[in-house]
Amino acid sequence: MKRYLIPLAVFIVLVILLAAGLKNDPKYIPSPFIGKPAPEFDLPLLHQPQQQLKKADLMGQVWLLNVWASWCVSCRAEHEVVKRFVAMNIAPVYGLNYKDNPDDAKGWLNALGNPYKSSLMDIKGDVGIDWGVYGVPETFVIDKKGIVRYKQVGPLTNAIVDEKILPLLQTLNAEAD
């Protein structure tokens, strides 16, 4: 009896493991940045190109970085979610305009509305590489000490904002500087 039960048990364990593996999203790559200092950047602003913004300027506050581009189709769908979030007035959202043409980008914001405190121009995509961006749109939450606390790959939805980002911001805003 035992000699039949062992292969059966091995088979069942294998089926369970494989079934669990099917549920994993192969597109999801854990970010190496969570809990680590946000990468440095120093980029010109989309609307005032003579002005630069760097990471140190944003220390001491909780802020979000939303990577977007006018060529990115799902950014369009996400834009309403970003606007709704900004209207709540909980934390500023900075845009990283990734590998875009500045004129297209400005036109896009004119047409759809501009919820961003400011947008940074990353024309060559070098800062995108430093932030490990691979699927636009992406959104990062950075705490007062400049540590990345959350990363969303792909478009934000109202559900993600309500269930993940808002509770996280509540704890982060309560943290000391």
Add this chain to the structure above:
Amino acid sequence: MVMKKLFLPLLVLLSLVSLSSQAAIDAYQFDDPEKEALYKKLVKELRCTVCQNQDIGDSNAGLAQDLRRKTYEMVSAGKDEDFVLDYMAQRYGDFVLYRPRLQSNTLLLWIGPFIILIVAVFLLLKFIRRSEDEIPLSETDREAAEQLLERDE
């Protein structure tokens, strides 16, 4: 029959697919053949995160092009293999390394096959030894068995 009809078009289709995946070409100039060899090695070692079953050398995705450019810049500047791999892994995670490094969370991956091999050899030896130990058939048992076989015939 249907399979036979489909076979040739499928073959042609597949050969087209494999041709298109070879299409990523950049014109990078190297001052040193060693650097060029390192570059070629690195773009085969790094996974493209957008197109996950391709290395960045094989992919036409925008990100793969950017990462090739980065790799080229670092290699031309004289950086070594570990520097480039570290640079990529810091930004995109260990996932981009096609050859996982030996570290605490990949230990099982590296030594697992050897553990399985040892267990398999152990079980095999045990099995062989047990079959050697089997008691030979006694004379009466053999007769009984022969009688049973004859009865069947």
